[in-house]
Amino acid sequence: MSMNEDYDVIVVGAGFGGPVAAHKCASAGLRTLMLERSVTPGDKVVSGLAIPFYAFLYAPEFIRDGNPPLERPIRQVVNNFIRDGEIYAKDTSLWIPPPLVLTYTAYCVPLCVWLADRAVEAGTELRTRTTAVDLVMEDGKVAGVVTDKGDTIRAKVVIDAAGTQDGLALKAGLRKKLPTDTLELYMLWDYEMAREDVEREFGNKVEFFCAMPDERIVAPLGFGSTFYIFVYRDSIHPGLGQFIVTEDKVENVARHLEDYFERFTTTVSRWRDDIAPKVTLRAKMFDVCPIYAGLDRNVREMPIHGDGMMIIGDAAAMESAAFGDGVPNAWFSAAIAGDVAVEAVKAGDTSAGFLQRYDERVKAHNLIGASLSDTRRYDMRWALPGNDEREMRRRAHELFGRGVWRWRHITGQVVREAMQAMSRDPGGALKWLKMFNRFNRNCETGFSDTLSKYE
Numbered sequence: 001m002s003m004n005e006d007y008d009v010i011v012v013g014a015g016f017g018g019p020v021a022a023h024k025c026a027s028a029g030l031r032t033l034m035l036e037r038s039v040t041p042g043d044k045v046v047s048g049l050a051i052p053f054y055a056f057l058y059a060p061e062f063i064r065d066g067n068p069p070l071e072r073p074i075r076q077v078v079n080n081f082i083r084d085g086e087i088y089a090k091d092t093s094l095w096i097p098p099p100l101v102l103t104y105t106a107y108c109v110p111l112c113v114w115l116a117d118r119a120v121e122a123g124t125e126l127r128t129r130t131t132a133v134d135l136v137m138e139d140g141k142v143a144g145v146v147t148d149k150g151d152t153i154r155a156k157v158v159i160d161a162a163g164t165q166d167g168l169a170l171k172a173g174l175r176k177k178l179p180t181d182t183l184e185l186y187m188l189w190d191y192e193m194a195r196e197d198v199e200r201e202f203g204n205k206v207e208f209f210c211a212m213p214d215e216r217i218v219a220p221l222g223f224g225s226t227f228y229i230f231v232y233r234d235s236i237h238p239g240l241g242q243f244i245v246t247e248d249k250v251e252n253v254a255r256h257l258e259d260y261f262e263r264f265t266t267t268v269s270r271w272r273d274d275i276a277p278k279v280t281l282r283a284k285m286f287d288v289c290p291i292y293a294g295l296d297r298n299v300r301e302m303p304i305h306g307d308g309m310m311i312i313g314d315a316a317a318m319e320s321a322a323f324g325d326g327v328p329n330a331w332f333s334a335a336i337a338g339d340v341a342v343e344a345v346k347a348g349d350t351s352a353g354f355l356q357r358y359d360e361r362v363k364a365h366n367l368i369g370a371s372l373s374d375t376r377r378y379d380m381r382w383a384l385p386g387n388d389e390r391e392m393r394r395r396a397h398e399l400f401g402r403g404v405w406r407w408r409h410i411t412g413q414v415v416r417e418a419m420q421a422m423s424r425d426p427g428g429a430l431k432w433l434k435m436f437n438r439f440n441r442n443c444e445t446g447f448s449d450t451l452s453k454y455e
């Protein structure tokens, strides 16, 4: 049976970005509906990830002032260079002193539930187990969605926050499928590890592993891409990525990842001797990241808005090209889309012409554009042709070593954004310090705001 309902805004997807947009809209008094296809918000996102400090600095106030469920503050990146299964060199030059952090690790389900809870508290109606399967189109304008339950739900604006698997922007004729050479597939292994062992082996460090292709564990991009071990309170995640297209060939990605990981765990002594005896495999996951989408001019030029619709986060291919972190841009773009939706509904104009300001503000954002066009990770592959270890180490230093702090890489964008934030709120720096202190304490004690249960 079909039902007609009216909302100001429908947000499709309750992953990382959707709840931020919904929170903005509902807080401004807009009738806001958020649809999520899975049982629990965050269910369909990767199991765990690391969210860099700049995401929190420039996140909406409710995130900065809250107690989100975070796992561990990370203050150092260790790059291990492997030859014949042994670490022959390390680059530990990327670090930051406490109470600052480089990144917080977090599990996706609790964090997305926490975000969705805040959106609901602000007045959003959330329907889980509900998939938006089609758009309602009226005179070429998006006017709502059709759900898998057969409901037609109308709204003045649809914010598409459906992530990489999004089909709505294609249906609206705004975007095309992403080219395969912009996609990286990631396999993650979730291991339980006693908290004391995580402390002893890793503490507040994450480890990356780099090796030449002959080693067949991880190559400097092209073949095996990055290999990291992210650490949580009482678990660790090795994550191994593989670009689908390598040297113009489509690789059998799943097989490579399994083979590389098998070889890594059996030959690399850091894993075999130090870690393997202390861990138990709990789960294995496989997912896709649109890491190089922003480097592709055609993708960059695809619209992120249309008549009655804005597209945020991964659905708009906003994952960062260098670090593969997509949460910061999902939060930033969702907040901008939320603000623009509020302005559009209040002005009674949700045409593409009005929503153009979403596009303009995304382009003017200090961090979004720069993160999409950073070629450092892509350029790692230039160490391959000469089989050049020194070149690989130099490039790794630029990517996950002290090179990160270069003005043109991160520092310039972070400082420019900070200056703008401080001109709006001169007391902002002190608030940031308090936020880091609170988040760090919460990680220590395992505290977060109470989370809703979904069954």
Ligand SMILES: Cc1cc2nc3c(=O)[nH]c(=O)nc-3n(C[C@H](O)[C@H](O)[C@H](O)COP(=O)(O)OP(=O)(O)OC[C@H]3O[C@@H](n4cnc5c(N)ncnc54)[C@H](O)[C@@H]3O)c2cc1C
Residues within 6 Å of the ligand: 012, 013, 014, 015, 016, 017, 018, 035, 036, 037, 038, 041, 042, 043, 044, 045, 046, 048, 049, 050, 051, 052, 130, 131, 132, 133, 161, 162, 163, 164, 165, 166, 167, 186, 187, 188, 287, 288, 289, 312, 313, 314, 315, 319, 324, 325, 326, 327, 328, 330
């Ligand atoms: C393996 C892997 C590792 C990653 N590691 C990191 C990391 O360390 N740091 C980092 O910052 N980022 C990381 N990312 C990227 C990050 O997960 C994404 O950039 C981020 O989740 C994007 O947020 P989003 O809101 O755009 O989409 P998502 O968080 O993916 O949310 C989309 C939501 O929409 C729902 N949905 C989809 N279609 C529909 C529909 N039709 N109707 C209703 N609901 C729908 C989905 O179920 C999902 O909940 C990683 C990604 C992967 C795959």
